Structures are given as structure tokens and as C-alpha cells.
Amino acid sequence: MNGYDFTLAGARVTALPSGGLWWADARLLAVSDLHLGKSERMARRGGALLPPYDTAETLSRLEDDIAATAPATVICLGDSFDDDTAARALPDWAATRLTALMAGRRWIWITGNHDPGPTGLAGTHLAEAREGPLTFRHIADPDAPLPGEVSGHYHPKTCLTLRGRRITRRCLLTDGQRAILPAYGAYTGGLACTAPVLDALMGPRAVAILLGTPPVPVPMRV
Amino acid sequence: MHALPPHIADWFAARGWSMHPHQRAMLDRTATPALLLVAPTGGGKTLAGFLPTLAELGPKPPPGLHTLYISPLKALTADIRRNLSAPIAEMALDIRVEDRTGDTPQTQRRRQRADPPHILLTTPESLALMLSYEDAPRIFAGLKRVIVDEIHALAESKRGDQLMLGLARLQTLCPGLRRVGLSATVDDPPALGRFLAPHPHACEVLTADPGPAPDIAMLDTGTPPPWAGGGGRYAIPAILNQVARHRTTLIFHNTRAQAELFFHDLWLANTDSLPIAIHHGSLSRDARAKVEAAMAAGQLRAVVCTGSLDLGIDWGDVDLVIQVGAPKNVKRLVQRIGRANHRYNAPSKALLVPANRFEVVECVAALQAVRAGDLDGEPRGPGARDVLCQHILATAAAGPFHADDLFAEVTRAGPYTGLTRAQFDACLDFAATGGYALRAYDRWQRLMQDDHGRWRLRDPRSARAIRMNLGTIVEEEMLKVRLKPARAGAPLGQVEEAFAATLTPGDTFLIGGQVVRYEGLREMVVEVSRGRTREPRIAVFAGTKFATSTRLADRILALFRAGDWSALPAHTADWLALQRDLSRLPTRDRLLVETFPREGRHHLCVYGFAGRNAQQTLGLLLTRRMEEAGLAPLGFVATDYATLIWGLEPVTDPAHLLQSNELRTAFEGWLGQNAVMKRTFRTSAIIAGLIERNTPGRRKSGRQATFSSDILYDTLTKYDPGHVMLDITREEAMKGLVDFGRIEAMLARVQGRIDHVPCPRVTPLAAPLFLEAGRIPVKGAAEQRLLDEAANRLMAEAGLA
Secondary structure, eight states: OOSEEEEETTEEEEEOTTSOEEETTTTEEEEOOOOBTHHHHHHHTTOOOOOTTHHHHHHHHHHHHHHHHOOSEEEEOSOOBSSHHHHHTOOHHHHHHHHHHHTTSEEEEEOOSSOOSOOSSSSEEESEEEETTEEEESSOOTTSOSSOEEEOSSOEEEEEEETTEEEEEEEEEEOSSEEEOOOOSSSOOOEETTSHHHHHHSOTTOEEEEOSSSOEEEESOO | OOOOOHHHHHHHHHHTOOOOHHHHHHHHTTTOSEEEEEOOTTSSHHHHHHHHHHHHHOSSOOSSOOEEEEOSOHHHHHHHHHHHHHHHHHTTOOOOEEEESTTSOHHHHHHHHHSOOSEEEEOHHHHHHHHTSTTHHHHTTTOOEEEETTHHHHTTSHHHHHHHHHHHHHHHHSTTOEEEEEEOOOSOHHHHHHHHSOTTSOOEEEEOOOOSOOEEEEOOOSSOOOSSOSSOGGGHHHHHHHHHHSSOEEEEOSSHHHHHHHHHHHHHHOTTOOOEEEEOTTBOHHHHHHHHHHHHTTOOSEEEEOGGGOSOOOOSOOOEEEEESOOSOHHHHHHHHTTSOOSTTSOOEEEEEOSSHHHHHHHHHHHHHHHTTOOOOOOOOOOOHHHHHHHHHHHHHHOOBOHHHHHHHHTTSGGGTTOOHHHHHHHHHHHHHOOOSSOOOGGGOSEEEOTTSOEEESSTTHHHHHHHTOOSOOOOOEEEEEESSTTTSOEEEEEEHHHHHTOOTTOEEEETTEEEEEEEEETTEEEEEEOOSSOOBOOOOOOOOOOOOHHHHHHHHHHHHHOOOTTSOHHHHHHHHHHHHHSOOOOTTSEEEEEEEETTEEEEEEEOOSOHHHHHHHHHHHHHHHHHTTOOEEEEEEOSSOEEEEESSOOSOHHHHTOHHHHHHHHHHHTTSSHHHHHHHHHHHHHHTSSOOOOHHHHHTOGGGOOOHHHHHHHHHHHOTTOHHHHHHHHHHIIIIIOHHHHHHHHHHHTTOEEEEEOSSOOTTTGGGGGOSOOEEOOSHHHHHHHHHHHHHHHHHTTOO
16 A cells, blocks of 8 residues: 555554545545535536536546555545535436445445535435544544544645745645544645644644655644 | 818927828828837827827817727826827817726726717726626727727737737727727838738838937946846946936846846945836836836936836936846847937937846847847737637627627637637637536536527626636736735735745845845735845746847857857957857757756756747756656756756766657657646636636635646546647647747757767856746656655654654
């Protein structure tokens, strides 16, 4: 597995190049902020007509990760759809691909701020899910009992300047207590991990794992 | 010759003035449908454009719009309004003149739509906006004449495409409309005429007496220019001396960053406290307005400026123009020189200040060209189709249209006469449905066909978004710079977001001639305090970079070859001799390639003399081939004469990298995936309406919601490689930024005669390249290598390893 291994609340987990989190011992794959149907939603709201291929691209990333890891459980950490209508308006071909992915495994949809209602798709719909020492929710809770929280929502990214080169990458943030996953969806922007809200959530030894092949860890506060 | 209308004849007589012959000729050709006047600055060109209007309107004109005047600069419209109001008042004409730009208040715009003035002064963007309103036919009813000022400048960019599409629209609304273009001296007036005239009609060209030859020389500074670098700061004492000996001096620089650095040092040396100001496009509007007012009032002895002062605003009595840095293009040099001595019969006086020794050669070559009257110019490419997409949407905002009618109208615009129906239909399909192979938006199309087969907006509310997006100027993402505290502090100007991102608190940089200290970023505003002691970092402002013209590059190579360097100052001749001894001098029919190590990296320098854009493309192609060969290139920088590449491994066989058919294969494969294409894509996608412009309010709402245009580009190339936006991106990149034609011409000339000179250290000719801005990173294996190294070090330093 071309990932970066680290320990979260005692669990050995792996940050994948795609931005997913793989927990081999539990055979659990977590992905966050797929934002399926984003281009359709923007068009529906009278915005620009973006290339309508984001859903296909995001699903093919998910297919690759699932083929590589063969998880027993998949947790989508919220904002899986860009809004509730996007979930209902999912084209047939996309629903078919999603159903094929869900077949033969447990699938949990965590509620996000973009997709608060039930999606109408199979799988379990939960506000949060607990698996062993880990709790999965969409937005990190500053008052959550630690260690062991996995969340998404913020789309963290990191900018580094190295020998005059500026490198910007999506990243997974972790301090061993919490993990904040990057956005997995194709059409997603990022929030710099220097943002005060992220700084407040993460402990002093926080690391940003920059996505790439392989992912590379740097201190979150460089 | 027609008799002059008495009010005009009397006015000239009362002032004791006689009309310039070309002003008279313009009056005689009042009825000509399309007319181009080419005249030097100061030749009463603008008055020549308006005289026929004043003659036709007469003392008691009926209400209604008669003449539309379009200029590239907002400031120019205000200037013209002032200058026109004097003769109108003195001739006692009951003519109303108003301007309408992005700065015009909403109430006044509404009034202008209800009750248009006789003469309306505006910009291409404001015209496009007015034409997008449903009542455009009523606003422009009865329009007789349109005057396009500084048309040579507009023709150089997509603003010219937009304007000519607008004029084609106007011509449909007002079939008898007559067009006048006013231009500075250009190399090919008939081509500019074809740009202006409604196709297939011809354009008559009037050429005014060019006046006496300019008095132009290289400034003798007593000290040689530096080996490398830009900005000409070594010449400051000599320049101050010239400023003191003239009434008003314009000091032109090629980039804003150079103007800033120069101005800063000029002030430190200005012990006599001569009133000198700075003016460029990155400064806040207030700061620019102050300088313009002081200039008009004759309070300034000199202005340090960039292209923002190129255009013909009459800002006082300029008697000397100083060009700092190589002029790049003889035509632009001649136009800048024309800014001095705004009196028709006095020769313009200009001094060239080369910024480094290479530019000495270029300045000497340019002087020879000016004296020989040898103007250069590249032919203008066909009209940009991203602008056409925008025009189609704007036309739909004004009302329903038939595709056949719009196609016929668009192909009457000079830049679009060669547009095929298929090309047009692809743009229409893009505007209507997004134009994707996957028809995903049937329910959400922007344009739908009604029962009569006319295209109209699906949702009339989208007209607002279309109007917000009008215009063809796409800026880099810029951030405002303010003195702390942000609420009370005055805005100083703006810097590129990418530059701001490299700052850490305590860093200093220059803006508006002051050294400021970076304090932090708050709500998308760069907060600074005054810094005094430390050496500033250079602000990397966006600034148009022009490529040295082919003709000027050939003159430079001819100078090298001549071996007779008596026209050059001794220091420059010595420098060339040193280069000849340590390496070789480039020649026209061979290609010089040097390799040398420096600061832990390996460097490769190719002297193609193909102009900045082509040299940049060469850099992209060579680094791609180096990446494939495992040479781990890190980045490159291109100038008009050379490309410098650096990487982690040495290049031992450059001739192999430069094989022409392999380069062409690389070019075909490369076009899809590189930084220049992505930058071009972003610009075109914004103009065409695929990406909405980032207004400050939107960006503040949260960065998570916005994502990079690169993602859209990558998605399209992967899933929809035949999409029209990729075609347009390719067309646009080929025109300017890519310029592959000049590489092919160079390689064809060289025919494999490549001279590889390995050197132990940087060569005299390569040295200036290390100070060039605009370095382009190569995102390849080297990046991962750097990241791995840094990660280990940083984790260890933080005690996290």
C-alpha cells in the first residue's frame, strides 16, 4: 500500500494518496467530502456550466481505493453529495456504479452540512459512527472526548516554500488524537491548515500529511 | 474641398490658429464610411476626429446620440471631455458631452440610457455593457459616428476583438454608422484599416505629416551599466541631471517592479528634492489620480511610469522621454518618444538607458532601427473565440437572436472575417449548453431556442451574471495593500496573491516608492506598516512583458557578427569580447548552448534569440524532455534571447534534446499539460464565462468553496479532450504565449548546427538570466525529491520524526 502509516488513538491507520483513510485491522475505509453532483448543483442554481465529469472522476477514485483495499466497511464522512437534491438527482449510471461499490460491504453515510437529509440510497445514515476507539463525524467537535475522532469538512491543504518553490497540496491533519481528512471529491478547494479554526483543534505535535505518491508528512505548523 | 462651417472657421480664426492639413482632410471626408487617421502624438489627432461631429451637429442640434467616442483608458475619456468642452463653449454650440465608464454613478448611467447626450465618451467594456441591455436599440438610435481613439493600442489585445464585435452590433442597430480610427504611427496601416472597417468594406487611410525626426540618443552616464540586472539604477545621477535640465521628464520602465525599485533609489538620490512621482497600474486609484492631477497642473518635474502612461493623455508639457531598459519593440519606442514635445513641429527628445550590458546592444540596435524608420510588428491573429463566447451571451442578454443573423453580423467584424460557421456553432453550443460531449445540462441550459428558432436566455435572471462577467481583462488574483490599522489605513495599491503568500511577518517590500513591512493578512487585505531600515524584497507585480521583435533580434545578432563594435560603448564591447573568449557569441545560423554548475544545481542555457514567449515554450519543451530522461529539471526562466534551465542532474548532450522533429513531437504531446496552457485556460475560461470572476465578496466567503481552474482543465483534458474551451485555449496559446512558430523558424535556420560549450562557471552572457523574474517551476520528479528531503529535515527539527 503506497500510503503513510500513523497511529490514531492506538489504531494503526494509513493515509492513502487519494485522501482516504485506511484502517487495515478493521478493514475500514473512510473518505470525506465527496461533493458528488457539484457541477449539476451549480448549473441548477444558474451558475457556470462546469464540465459535468466531477462525479465520474470522484467515483473512479473511490473504485480504485476500494479495489486496492477490499474494505468490509466504508464510511463516507459527510458532504458526500453537494446537496440533498444532488443526491436524489444522481444520474442512473452513477447510481449503478455506487451500488456496485456498496455490494457486499457495510456502508455508512455520515450526515454533512451539505447533505443533512437521507440520500435515498442504501447503506446506513448516521450523524456519527463509533468503531472501536474511533468516532467518525463530519465536523470536528472541539469538546469531543479524545483521543479518537475522525472528521472532514474543512478540506485542509498545506502550502510550503522549498528552495524558492511553492508547493500546495491537499493534506490529512493529525496529532495522534484527531484526524481531519482532506476533501476527496474532484471539484473541491481547500482551507490552508494555518487557519485559526484548524490551529485551535490540533495539538502541538500536529502533522500535515501531504497527499502525493507517496504521501509525505510535515509539521502542521512549519 | 468643402467650405468650412462658419462656427468652426470663426473659432480657428479667433484663436489665430490654422488647421492642420489632416484636420482639414478629416472634415472633407465626413461622409466616408470607414476612415483611419495615422498621426504622431501631438498632431491634434483627437480634435481631428471630433471636428466632423462639431460641423455636423452645428449650434442647435436636435436631441439624441450622434457620436460615440471610445478610448482604451477611463482617464482618457475624462481628459477628452475637458478638452472638448472648451471649443464647444467657445463656438457657442448647444452640444452635450458626457462620459460613461466603470466609475460613472448608477443614477447617471440610468439617465444616460433614458436621455443620451450628443457625444458619449466611453470604453470598450462600457460599450459591451450598454449593448447587453434590452433597450440598446433605443439608446443608440440615430447614432451617426463612432470614433475609436488609440486604436493601435486596442488592436493589440482582446479588447480590440470585443470592441469590433460591439461595432458590428452597433452597425446592425444603426446601418448608416460611420467609423473613424485614430492611431499613432504603426508599421502596417492597411491591416489596422481592415481591423476597423465593416467587412467587406474598405477603409480609407489618412497619414498625417510625421513631423521632424526625433532627437534620440543613448544616455551617457559616465559609469558602465552593471553586468546584470534591470532597472537602470546605476544611471540615477545622470538621469537626475537630465530631469533638472528639462521642464518635465517621463521616465518609462518596462515593468512595475522595476519602476518601484528605481523610484525608491531615485528619491534617496534626489538631494535637490525635485518633485518626482510614480505612476503604474498596481497603485491605488487615489494615488494615480493625485499624480495625474499634479502632472496636469505642471507641478511635477518627472514621473516614473510604465505602460500606463503610454497612451496619449495630455498631462502637461513633457519635453524629455527617458526609456529605461531595452525597448523590446521599435514601434512602441517610437510611440513613447512621441510623448515628448507635444508641439507638432518640435522634434521629440528621448534618451535610452540600457539597464545592463546586454541591453546596451539592444538599445544600439533599436537606435539604428529608429533612424532607419524600420518599424516592426507581428501580424494580428484572428479574433479570439473566448471573446466571441462572451459576446454571444451578452447578445442573448439584450434579446433573442437567430443564429444565422448573429453569424453574419459577427463575420462583418474585422477580426472575425475568417470565422467558419463550425467555429461559430461550437461557441454558440458552449454558450447554450456548456458544449460537453456528455449532455448533462439539458434542464439547466443557459440559452434555449424559442418557437421561432431564436436563441434566448433560459432564465432572464442570468443576464445579471453575464453582465458582471463582461470584459476581456483578466487580472492575476490581486490583494489590496493597506497600512495598519486596516480600517483607518490608506490603500497603497495591490500585489499578486501568489507574492503575498510568500511573505512572512517582518518581510519588507516596495510599493508606491515606500518600503513597507508585512504584518499579516486580514480579510484578504495585506496589512503593512512603514519599514525604514531594511533592504526591501522586490514586489513581483504583474506587468505585461513584451517579446523583443524578430526584426530587432536580427539586428542584435547582426551587431554581434559584425565584429565591429565601435557603435557600442567600450565596456560593452569588452564584455562581448570576454564572452567570445570564455565561450562563444551567438550567431543567426548556429545555436549556442552552454552548460555550467552553480549553487548546487546544474544549468543549461540556450541562446535562441526567438523572443520571450518562444524561449519560454522552448523551456517547457526542453524540461519535458529532460524529465523523461531522468535529469530532474527544477525550473527555468526565459528572456528574449535565451532560456536558462536548472535541475538536479547535468545535461551532457544538448543537441539530442534539441532535435527538431523530437521537439515537435514533444510539442504536440506537451500542449495538453503545462503551466502556460493552464494559465491561458484560466484567462479564456473567465472571458468565455465558464468560470465566474472572483469578486472580493465571494472570495471572503470561504476558500473551501472555490477551487483551482487547473482542476477544470485537468478534468476536461481527461474526460472531454475535444471540448471547445480546450480548442480555444490552444488557439490563444499559439498566438502569443507559445509562439512555437519562432522556435521552428530558429531551428530551421540553424539546421542542427548546435555549439555545446561546457563551462566551469556562469558565463558573461548567461549572468543576467539569474536576476530575471518570472521563473517557471517544473512539477516533476524533482519536486517529490525536494519534498522528501525537506520532510525529513522539518520533522527532525520539530522533534516529530
